[in-house]
Amino acid sequence: MTRPRILILGGGFAGVAAARRLERRLGPGEADLTLVTPQDYELYLPLLPQVAAGVLTPQSVAVSLRRILRRTRIVPGTVLGVDPARRRAVVRLITGDQVLERYDLVLLAAGSVTRSFAIPGVPDHARGMKTLAEAVSVRDHVLAQLDLAAATEDEAERRARLTFVVVGGGYAGTETAAYLQRLVRSASRRYPNLDPDLVDWHLVDLAPRLMPELGERLGERALRVLRRRGIEVGLGVSVSEASAEEVVLTDGRRLPCRTLLWTAGVAASPLVSSLDAATVRGRLTVTTELTVPGLDGVFAVGDAAAVPDLAVGGDAVCPPTAQHALRQGRVAGENLAAALRGRPLRPYRHHDLGLVVDLGGRGSVARPLGVPLSGFVALSVARGYHLLALPTLVARTRVLTNWLLHALAGDDFVRTGLLARQEHTVRALEHTEGYLSPQDVKAATASD
């Protein structure tokens, strides 16, 4: 007799939480647990802007799966498609070889990718902030602009290299702009022939307000903090065109620059489109119990799924946040175990705990449980929240030590050069290509 197979697709907040819960709920003889994910770590994305700024080392936000999971088999690869009729997933291993993984129950938890619009030049010139490779490559790129600006004798090139454009006024874009501007400001003091006043940061968003989730007062405060630091915030504005040497804004401004950082929202993993299933704005439609209607044995959670938000009611779906993904993962773990034992499934319900935005220094803002906070208190709450949310004691200690070291020793300005010759686009660093259509998936599983 072979044991039933539970397959988890994606090793992020939701997938790892589900695997941990399944390891606790099921005895070793009850099911084989398999996790397919390209990396061997769980990435704590909310701290990526601090990795880009060099406040934290990349290792401190990448928690080894081998430390978290005890008996789950980990397959290092990317799932290109799922065939619910034959209960197979098509996996491209990190070697490039393609294999099939059989399952009895599957959880789709492949998260999301940076949403880039079909704006001319953006897919080829914009950099994202969703993977460790992107954070490291952005850091290298930004520091390289300072080195190159200091080395050139061409005044126009120097100005362009010292102009940085961030698109997206949500927490990812705002934190990225805030942390990198602080890095560049402190780095520019180390370049005797660079005038810090030449450094120009722009943060733009089509929305009329920054981070509307924060409420009007805190959003305004964050805006004031950024403007006081010299970041030019453009609201109601986006990018109409980009090239290697220039960004054109929708208000007609042309900004000669070499850096375009794109954090204007996320789109569900392209894996979703391999299933012939209903979606809500690209996210897989799921029931309150996290099952995919019409597809037997398929569950979905996190950024890739449109989970009904019972705490809000109506047609509301949960926002794509780590807060929800983690908790949905745990409920999915419970429900997969229940489904295996033929027991009733429980619905997912969670009251949002609010938002923390670490802008570095005393400019932070937070709205935990609806209470508006700013300044040092907000910074402490934000950092305390992240420390509690990190999955292991080792990760918490690493992050805390990094913060202390940074507070004492300040910034460092070293490029690793590791990704220097790699394509830096979202397409290349978030691996958004090569996914299969439902027909291609059927063809790939037919021979098994």
Ligand SMILES: Cc1cc2nc3c(=O)[nH]c(=O)nc-3n(C[C@H](O)[C@H](O)[C@H](O)COP(=O)(O)OP(=O)(O)OC[C@H]3O[C@@H](n4cnc5c(N)ncnc54)[C@H](O)[C@@H]3O)c2cc1C
């Ligand atoms: C810069 C930034 C800051 C953020 N700050 C906050 C914050 O302060 N608070 C908050 O609540 N949320 C925040 N978020 C959002 C939060 O990180 C996401 O909502 C959360 O990561 C979603 O969890 P998930 O498990 O669905 O996806 P992820 O955590 O992204 O995990 C997806 C996993 O699936 C893997 N994967 C992808 N495709 C495949 C495939 N085809 N096959 C196999 N594996 C695959 C990925 O490698 C990854 O391991 C932030 C996001 C960013 C980018």
